[in-house]
Amino acid sequence: MKTLRILRIAIGLTCMTALFVALWSCSDGQFFTSQLETQSTTPPTETEELAETELAETTTKPETILPPGTILSSSPALKEKLGQFPESTTFAPIMADGTGKPEMQYPEYWKELPPGTFYDSESQLRMNNYALGTDGRVPTLAKKPMVLGRMFSYRTTAAPGQLPADLGYVHIDEVWVIAKPEVTPSAPDEDRPGCGAMLVKLPDEEKELPLPLKHTDVNGSIAGYIATVHVTQQFHNPYDEKIEAVYVFPLPQNAAVNDFLMTIGDRTIRGIIRERKEAEQIYQQARRQGHVASLLTQERPNIFTQKVANIEPGKQIDVDIQYFNTLGYVDGWYEFVFPMVVGPRFNPPGSTEGVGAVAHGKAGISGQKTEVQYLKPGTRSGHDIALSVRIDAGVEIEQIECTSHAIRKQQDDREKMTVSIAPLDNIPNKDFVLRYKVAGDRVKSALMTHRDKNGGYFTLMLYPPESLRQVRRSPMEMIFVLDCSGSMNGKPIAKAKDAIRRALRKLEPGDSFQVIRFSNDASQLGPKPLEVTEENLRKALAYVDSLKGGGGTMMIEGIKAALDFPHDPKRFRLVSFMTDGFIGNEAQILAAVQEKLGNSRIFSFGVGSSVNRFLLDRMAKLGKGAVAYIGLNDDSTTAVDLFYDRISHPAMTDIDIQFGAMAVADLFPAKVPDLFVGRPIILTGRFQGNAPTEITVTGRVGGQMHDITIPVDPGRPNAMHEGIAAVWARKKIEVLAMQHMYNSDPDLPETIKQTALEYNLMSAYTAFVAVDSSRITEGDHGVTVAVPVPVPDGVRYDTTVQH
Amino acid sequence: MKATAATAILALAIALPLFGQQGQRYETVVPPVRFAPVHVVIDPAGKPLAAYQFELKAIAGQVKIVGVEGGQHDAFRTRPPYYDPQALAHDRIILAAYSTDKDLPTQATRIATIHLQITGTIQPEFELNLTVASDIDGEPIDATITLQKGESK
Numbered sequence: 006m007k008t009l010r011i012l013r014i015a016i017g018l019t020c021m022t023a024l025f026v027a028l029w030s031c032s033d034g035q036f037f038t039s040q041l042e043t044q045s046t047t048p049p050t051e052t053e054e055l056a057e058t059e060l061a062e063t064t065t066k067p068e069t070i071l072p073p074g075t076i077l078s079s080s081p082a083l084k085e086k087l088g089q090f091p092e093s094t095t096f097a098p099i100m101a102d103g104t105g106k107p108e109m110q111y112p113e114y115w116k117e118l119p120p121g122t123f124y125d126s127e128s129q130l131r132m133n134n135y136a137l138g139t140d141g142r143v144p145t146l147a148k149k150p151m152v153l154g155r156m157f158s159y160r161t162t163a164a165p166g167q168l169p170a171d172l173g174y175v176h177i178d179e180v181w182v183i184a185k186p187e188v189t190p191s192a193p194d195e196d197r198p199g200c201g202a203m204l205v206k207l208p209d210e211e212k213e214l215p216l217p218l219k220h221t222d223v224n225g226s227i228a229g230y231i232a233t234v235h236v237t238q239q240f241h242n243p244y245d246e247k248i249e250a251v252y253v254f255p256l257p258q259n260a261a262v263n264d265f266l267m268t269i270g271d272r273t274i275r276g277i278i279r280e281r282k283e284a285e286q287i288y289q290q291a292r293r294q295g296h297v298a299s300l301l302t303q304e305r306p307n308i309f310t311q312k313v314a315n316i317e318p319g320k321q322i323d324v325d326i327q328y329f330n331t332l333g334y335v336d337g338w339y340e341f342v343f344p345m346v347v348g349p350r351f352n353p354p355g356s357t358e359g360v361g362a363v364a365h366g367k368a369g370i371s372g373q374k375t376e377v378q379y380l381k382p383g384t385r386s387g388h389d390i391a392l393s394v395r396i397d398a399g400v401e402i403e404q405i406e407c408t409s410h411a412i413r414k415q416q417d418d419r420e421k422m423t424v425s426i427a428p429l430d431n432i433p434n435k436d437f438v439l440r441y442k443v444a445g446d447r448v449k450s451a452l453m454t455h456r457d458k459n460g461g462y463f464t465l466m467l468y469p470p471e472s473l474r475q476v477r478r479s480p481m482e483m484i485f486v487l488d489c490s491g492s493m494n495g496k497p498i499a500k501a502k503d504a505i506r507r508a509l510r511k512l513e514p515g516d517s518f519q520v521i522r523f524s525n526d527a528s529q530l531g532p533k534p535l536e537v538t539e540e541n542l543r544k545a546l547a548y549v550d551s552l553k554g555g556g557g558t559m560m561i562e563g564i565k566a567a568l569d570f571p572h573d574p575k576r577f578r579l580v581s582f583m584t585d586g587f588i589g590n591e592a593q594i595l596a597a598v599q600e601k602l603g604n605s606r607i608f609s610f611g612v613g614s615s616v617n618r619f620l621l622d623r624m625a626k627l628g629k630g631a632v633a634y635i636g637l638n639d640d641s642t643t644a645v646d647l648f649y650d651r652i653s654h655p656a657m658t659d660i661d662i663q664f665g666a667m668a669v670a671d672l673f674p675a676k677v678p679d680l681f682v683g684r685p686i687i688l689t690g691r692f693q694g695n696a697p698t699e700i701t702v703t704g705r706v707g708g709q710m711h712d713i714t715i716p717v718d719p720g721r722p723n724a725m726h727e728g729i730a731a732v733w734a735r736k737k738i739e740v741l742a743m744q745h746m747y748n749s750d751p752d753l754p755e756t757i758k759q760t761a762l763e764y765n766l767m768s769a770y771t772a773f774v775a776v777d778s779s780r781i782t783e784g785d786h787g788v789t790v791a792v793p794v795p796v797p798d799g800v801r802y803d804t805t806v807q808h
Numbered sequence: 809m810k811a812t813a814a815t816a817i818l819a820l821a822i823a824l825p826l827f828g829q830q831g832q833r834y835e836t837v838v839p840p841v842r843f844a845p846v847h848v849v850i851d852p853a854g855k856p857l858a859a860y861q862f863e864l865k866a867i868a869g870q871v872k873i874v875g876v877e878g879g880q881h882d883a884f885r886t887r888p889p890y891y892d893p894q895a896l897a898h899d900r901i902i903l904a905a906y907s908t909d910k911d912l913p914t915q916a917t918r919i920a921t922i923h924l925q926i927t928g929t930i931q932p933e934f935e936l937n938l939t940v941a942s943d944i945d946g947e948p949i950d951a952t953i954t955l956q957k958g959e960s961k
Binding site for chain 1: 842874
């Protein structure tokens, strides 16, 4: 028996061993390593960017930083609250007092935190950064003793089908932002960061020398509303040994980067688009073997890394990048923006895929995959920038202004103008923002096309009909939904209440209104919307005055209360959420909005210093409305006045577009938003057919159906633009990347990659690589030198850069 | 105890040779990688060459295109030829260029240099097909195309 038992055990072990070996064999010896590789080499997702806002003082002692997933609480209320987040949620609390002790009470914590400490990612990141900040962003009940983290992050992955399909078509550039912080330009100043002379020392080198990025030359041309921009970065090597230069830089987030040239002396080599990992391998192999090579990768849709290998002493290598993008347009003004420096980003504890902000020479201390090195105040590199934009508006240019830089203008004729940065304002430490206005009564919807072997592509800038300006809005049903959770307590709720008071006073006879509050539950002013009368307004103002912050953020209750009652067909229903949006179940909220929206429109006000823009932008988009952001030091009434100005004329809603003889497919956005006075929309798609035709736009204006007819000629030569296919493909990639955030479909990354490869476009999954194979430079591949940049104008180095 | 020890020894005796075989079987050899250019020459037979398109195919060896450079004549030197990204996404190399210069090449001239990554020890062999060559009016030219292998210096 004993022998039999031993034999059985032996056979069992043999079988297990054989199974192990079989697995190993089947996977070509890569069974385990491939798993690891999959995790470690997953390309970054297409993400939105963190706000370039002043960040927190991040000098918390390292030992007080608790690992992600730690929840330091014995409070049942907090545990219950945290339990409302999805299972995949991870929390990384850091104690506010830097000690990690869990006894701190909410009010003390709130007071101790410095202003501007926290902000949300305003992004579509898989990982959003939510913070417990000065405005009380606390995911729990405020009045109970609890553990308060200095910040927490969460990671949400909605179950398939949980998120409305339309969310896949929500894009930041389509979100109508009514109010946002103003950027005040300032003149160059010798004492400001970004000025002076930055000198570095190479290891074992005594000489002080300038840095490898010498100059950036930006050359843009605008035709209609499409910009074609060439960015030339001049790298040189002022050292005595070979170097690899690494430069992290920004481009507009809707830039369709589709060409890449590397110039060595009088030779120019066109870079090739490749799968990102493949391009990185090619670059590293070329670098190791001593070839001059360059690699362009995308870290975020608006952050890129340029590497140039084997720059020999005294030599210069230029890299030229071409991109196309559509201009913004609001209230008659086109806006061309060229970002010049990546702002310091905040990364939640535990994250490694972010963009770290570190002091020059402190590579690696942020622990992030991508790092930007910043110059200390009072120092600068020799890097300067020249920028020139030629505008061909097609109609008379009435006004032009630059809010960021001193400029020089040269008028070629009434429709054409060349604008360049004044030579004294050549420090690349702030975005270049150029706005121009064309003759108002001549602005018309415009179709631009491109045709190649794959067929036709178009973009259509669809302007609201002029007749809308003559029509007053129809009566509306205004629903205010005020977030009264603990996190809104204090200044945020005061700002929100100011906004509601102002908005109530601007209602007109014939309108009706309702005021709903929510925290742990929802309640409202009356059982149904009230008519606008003096008495009702008095009641409403008194009710608003009585509201206070406290409790949880059961936003779903607010949404139900706002959208779940019958719609008055005689009135246009606008729902205005006043919230900081600090919730973790965005997918659920957005799904509820989608489900219950009906004919309502959502015009939200994001209130506070660290608003969840991800949520509010998407609510506005799904709700076919707009969003305005009110900072803690902003005047709420200005935002409300702008809001009423926008809605003082009826929107054209329920828009349907017939493209006539153009057979249109793959249209983005798939769901056409409402047309408001002063705000055109841009559609892009593919088409077949070349004959002149008419595009008919039908929509509802104040209960009446209206048509707009736009004669178009897709074959008209001066309506053609070579960048349209790239703009379309870039939009498609953006849509797919957004879907990928919530959709675990494994085919999506492959589809994105294939689209990017076929259209020669940068993406999270593709990269440009260029190698000069004809020559091997002498010696080792040299030292890697990161190009440090100045912190953006107005941003504090001490509180934003790890040093 | 004895039974356990015996079991362990037996299992090891069976498993060890298998692990040994694994170690021998999966020794990986990284194929050599190098970079080298190939030069493409077009002889337009006395006609001014204004535009061309050709396809390059590796019929032996493993190559990847890692850069495209212009030619020696000024008309084709400053702007490198364009490649067809859709073809490249399907492992085909199709290059094309045009020039609107007045001074166009009429004799055999290097019109492009293709920078390649070559993997493995097999010497790559290529097939080169001139799709079209034309003059400034778009009229086809009866041109010939040839390839010259280059090496890194």
